[in-house]
Amino acid sequence: MKKLFIDLDVCGSSENEGRCIAECAYPFHPDNDGVISLLELAAYAVICRQCESGNCINACPVEALEKDSNGILLRHTMRCVSCKSCALACPFGTIYPEAIPFGVSTCDYCVHRLGPGEDPLCVRTCKPEGAIKYVDIEPDESKNLHAVGDNLVVKAEVWKR
Template sequence: LIDIEICYKCLAKNKKCSAKCSYFYHNSDILKVPVENNGIEKFLVYAAQYIICRRCEEKFCVTACPNEALEKNEKGILQRYSMRCTSCKTCSVACPFGTIYPEILPYKTSKCDFCIDRSNARLTDGGQGKPPLCVETCSEKALQFVEVEESPEKNIYLIKERVAIHGLPWNKEAKVGVPK
């Protein structure tokens, strides 16, 4: 569960995200170069798109993209294919609500494995293993490794098979990324 409200409050304080990621492509020890480890940002961006996107009936942003890098799934959730996106920003211009923010969409494309080694430890030692590294290292506790059910009344939405967000109610006057 990603709690967007907590995460955005932390970002509003200009704090650097403390959540670490053990995913192979985010690990500076393996790559032998300094790496800005922002594995959680991909989920944060996906969650932000889910909350911010107004889900237009006519998909102006999708139609405008010359590289077919955007698509909306059956729930109307905007999905960006990082390898196709050239950051031309035509989707931003086409969005009638101005809610596509290309500056928060990193080019990284990877898939979280929920720290499979740590997960296996949880299964083999009677549940005494450790949670995923991002959950353990998020100083504000915006990340939790728990089972939840979708509950629009509580602003909890399932955005992927194993990922849920606790979002903010939409506020027209709110600044981008800063909850009221």
């Protein structure tokens, strides 16, 4: 089954920061930027160190951050005021400031919107980097390919204890 694939080594790299030009076809919010929400989802699930001290959580003035039952960071977007304090407090740079916008963005993986052989709009417009793809791919930890849910595979170096 085809899945969305995002290469954080390319998409999240510092030289590309703030330069995302990929478009999003999510129809329910005007100006929705689904790639931003993908980036956040991928970073929290794969490269966040899941620190016990939780500097990011403690730095949030509005209690918008918590960990879920698997220890993965969760941001309550309706509480978050986009102050970026959590990004400053994280010693590892795993909260990308551009991925904590004031407005809520959503990615539904374009499930049910794609015609036969069609790629999501973000894949077609992520140029020239090609950091987002829509491919037949399976997670493989030995190749730094990590499953995040059923529809997303993330490529990133993962910190190991």
